[in-house]
Amino acid sequence: MLAPAPIRTSQxxxxxxxxxxxxxxxxxxDAQGPLAQSMQLMGAVMSYPRNSEIFGDNxxxxxxxxxxxxxxxxxxxxxxxxxQIGGFYLPGDVxxxxxxxxxxxxxxxxxxxxxxxxxxxALTALAGxxxxxxxxxxxxxxxxxxxxxxxxxxxxxxxxxRVASFLLxxxxxxxxxxxxxxxxxxQDIADYLGLTIETVxxxxxGLETAAAIEVATSRRIVLxxxxxxxxxxx
Amino acid sequence: MLAPAPIRTSQxxxxxxxxxxxxxxxxxxDAQGPLAQSMQLMGAVMSYPRNSEIFGDNxxxxxxxxxxxxxxxxxxxxxxxxxQIGGFYLPGDVxxxxxxxxxxxxxxxxxxxxxxxxxxxALTALAGxxxxxxxxxxxxxxxxxxxxxxxxxxxxxxxxxRVASFLLxxxxxxxxxxxxxxxxxxQDIADYLGLTIETVxxxxxGLETAAAIEVATSRRIVLxxxxxxxxxxx
DNA sequence: CGATGCGTTGATAACTTTCAAATTTAGTGG
DNA sequence: CCACTAAATTTGAAAGTTATCAACGCATCG
Numbered sequence: 382m383l384a385p386a387p388i389r390t391s392q393x394x395x396x397x398x399x400x401x402x403x404x405x406x407x408x409x410x411d412a413q414g415p416l417a418q419s420m421q422l423m424g425a426v427m428s429y430p431r432n433s434e435i436f437g438d439n440x441x442x443x444x445x446x447x448x449x450x451x452x453x454x455x456x457x458x459x460x461x462x463x464x465q466i467g468g469f470y471l472p473g474d475v476x477x478x479x480x481x482x483x484x485x486x487x488x489x490x491x492x493x494x495x496x497x498x499x500x501x502x503a504l505t506a507l508a509g510x511x512x513x514x515x516x517x518x519x520x521x522x523x524x525x526x527x528x529x530x531x532x533x534x535x536x537x538x539x540x541x542x543r544v545a546s547f548l549l550x551x552x553x554x555x556x557x558x559x560x561x562x563x564x565x566x567x568q569d570i571a572d573y574l575g576l577t578i579e580t581v582x583x584x585x586x587g588l589e590t591a592a593a594i595e596v597a598t599s600r601r602i603v604l605x606x607x608x609x610x611x612x613x614x615x
Numbered sequence: 616m617l618a619p620a621p622i623r624t625s626q627x628x629x630x631x632x633x634x635x636x637x638x639x640x641x642x643x644x645d646a647q648g649p650l651a652q653s654m655q656l657m658g659a660v661m662s663y664p665r666n667s668e669i670f671g672d673n674x675x676x677x678x679x680x681x682x683x684x685x686x687x688x689x690x691x692x693x694x695x696x697x698x699q700i701g702g703f704y705l706p707g708d709v710x711x712x713x714x715x716x717x718x719x720x721x722x723x724x725x726x727x728x729x730x731x732x733x734x735x736x737a738l739t740a741l742a743g744x745x746x747x748x749x750x751x752x753x754x755x756x757x758x759x760x761x762x763x764x765x766x767x768x769x770x771x772x773x774x775x776x777r778v779a780s781f782l783l784x785x786x787x788x789x790x791x792x793x794x795x796x797x798x799x800x801x802q803d804i805a806d807y808l809g810l811t812i813e814t815v816x817x818x819x820x821g822l823e824t825a826a827a828i829e830v831a832t833s834r835r836i837v838l839x840x841x842x843x844x845x846x847x848x849x
Numbered sequence: 850c851g852a853t854g855c856g857t858t859g860a861t862a863a864c865t866t867t868c869a870a871a872t873t874t875a876g877t878g879g
Numbered sequence: 880c881c882a883c884t885a886a887a888t889t890t891g892a893a894a895g896t897t898a899t900c901a902a903c904g905c906a907t908c909g
Contacts, residue, residue: 409653457768463770481757500757507747522756523715529763530719534699536770537809540865546731567888577866582889599874599888773895801856811898814856833856850909857904866895874887879880 414516419507420447424499429490436477438487443497446477451494452564455486456572466573468528469565471555475521477501492564536575543574544584545613548594552604559604560597567599636840653741654681657798658733663724670711672721678732680711685728686798689720690806700807703799705789708783709755713737726798770809777808778818782828786838793838794831801833 426449429435438457446453448470455467455476467486470476479485485563493529510517535546552561563570567578574581585602588594593610595603604610660683663669669680672691680687682704689710696841701720704710713719742749769780781804786795797804801812808815821834822828827844829837838844 459768463771465771467764467767478759479757481761485761488772512743515749519753519756522753522760523713526713526756526760526763527715527719527759529767530701533701533763533770534693536767537699538696578888579867579890580865583865588891812856813858813899814897815898820857852909853907855904855906857902859900859902861898861900863898863902864896868891868893870889870891872887872889874885876885877883879882 396399414465414517415511415513416521417447419514420445420497420504423503423507424497427496427498429494429496431490431493433490435490435496436484437493438485439445439483442477442479442481442484443499443501444477445475445504446488447475447497447499448472449495449497450590451496451576452491453494453496454491454565454569454573455488457486464567465571468532469569469573471564477519478522478525489577491569539585540574540576541587542613543576544570544581544588545593545610548588548602548604549607549610549614552607556604559607561602561604563600563602621637649745649747650755653748654679654731654733654738657737657741658731661732663728663730665724665727667724668727669722669724669730670718672719673717676711676713676715676718679709679713679735679738680708681731681733682706683729683731686725687728687730687731688725688799688803688807689722689724691720698806699809700803702766703753703758703803703807705798712752712756712759721833725803772812774808774814774818775821776847777810778804778815778822779827779844781808781840782822782824782836783841783844783848786841790838793841795836795838797834797836 389416389464394440424447429451435453436442436444451471452472453470453474455470457465457467459465468476469491476488477484504518508518535543538546548561551563552559555562567581570576571578571581576584584594585594588610589596591609593604593606593613595605601613629634658681663685669687670676670678684704684706687704687708687710689704691699691701693699702710703725710722711718738748738752742752744791764840769777771778782795785797786793789796799807801815805812810818819828819830820843823830825843827838827840827847
């Protein structure tokens with residue numbers, strides 16, 4: 382039922398950059414505020430192969446991460462063995478912002494991924510000196526809070542609404558036109574939406590039958606009728 | 616299905632205190648950090664009768680609130696008419712921390728309530744000058760984030776698990792021994808947990824039959840077997 | 850006392866999960 | 880590049896859970 386236990390394959394430690402950290406990759410990862418610039422200056426680029434662990438639940442939360450390339454999932458294993466996914470992070474997204482002493486979630490690379498790793502203490506120290514940076518950090522956290530709220534609204538809805546919302550969310554964050562490339566498996570989606578993979582699969586089929594989407598391949602969805610999806614979205 | 620539309624009965628505007636704001640009430644509302652002290656100095660005490668609105672969705676989020684007495688619910692009405700409750704706030708709790716320009720949720724008094732109202736701008740200005748205050752504000756937001764995460768974990772579980780978790784949460788926050796006084800109605804609980812009132816009611820009956828709790832009156836629950844509840848909690 | 854709101858209980862329907870199997874896709878070694 | 884194997888996805892049937900619709904009990908309030 383669960384994804385196979387991730388292999389810890391990250392072969393580099395923070396601050397031993399795999400390449401000159403400045404100027405690092407300039408992918409989709411630049412919403413250029415002062416924070417982004419500082420992170421690039423202070424951070425190191427790390428590579429994680431598919432399904433490898435980036436950090437573990439209960440580990441000290443000493444670093445903050447920004448996705449440069451690839452995608453990341455945070456998750457928690459419940460006592461009954463189920464896995465709940467906390468969120469997906471795409472290029473440009475910052476994660477590890479728990480701002481508690483220890484992580485409450487684990488993080489894994491969904492696909493081969495490059496992330497910018499920054500020491501949290503360096504970042505908060507900087508925020509103490511530079512109000513603009515502090516504000517940006519705060520905004521990031523607020524945005525995360527908002528996303529959680531939306532998530533809560535989503536989780537009380539029906540399977541169809543959840544899947545429709547998920548597709549629209551991914552479209553907004555990573556769409557090329559109406560084509561949504563999903564980096565994650567059905568199991569990941571199911572664990573994110575609090576459904577089973579069978580229900581996710583059936584719902585997608587249903588949406589396709591209803592001509593709202595087209596399931597080109599299992600990882601590529603074409604949105605055919607956004608207003609129909611929005612209607613389901615609630 | 617929904618609670619009756621709240622009557623807007625708050626007869627006072629912020630900063631026209633109903634009583635001398637200093638020194639204000641000294642109820643359960645004091646986890647005395649510098650933030651709490653500043654809020655008391657800068658804030659005004661406002662009274663809201665049961666079911667009255669404290670702020671509305673989409674209103675400017677100009678104030679931050681701290682419950683002195685009573686209880687508050689934040690909520691959102693979904694497009695299909697359902698109501699989702701964002702959270703309950705008890706004496707000592709701070710709410711209105713969205714830190715966006717506009718509230719994303721509405722807030723109402725669940726019971727007759729007194730809150731301390733502080734201008735957000737005053738608080739953030741203060742945070743700019745006093746790092747300790749900024750840190751406390753940040754911590755509050757982080758705690759809210761954590762609570763949301765827990766909430767998400769809760770919403771993917773079964774009705775029994777949700778109700779059990781809810782009771783344990785309330786016990787932790789407001790219990791006198793094993794007696795939990797619930798300020799909110801079954802409808803409130805249902806809208807918080809993403810269930811119907813019938814399911815909440817049946818689940819409580821079930822827990823009582825299983826000797827885990829005792830429903831003394833509809834608003835007073837006695838926890839008879841916490842470990843059983845914890846087991847359900849997952 | 851009758852009206853009203855809230856909570857509980859019952860019967861049925863709708864939805865989602867579970868268990869099982871078929872089908873497609875992806876990965877590996879030759 | 881193909882064949883083979885393992886993994887992922889889809890589909891089907893049955894069971895389980897929760898919602899819906901309806902009725903009833905209980906307390907409060909005029």
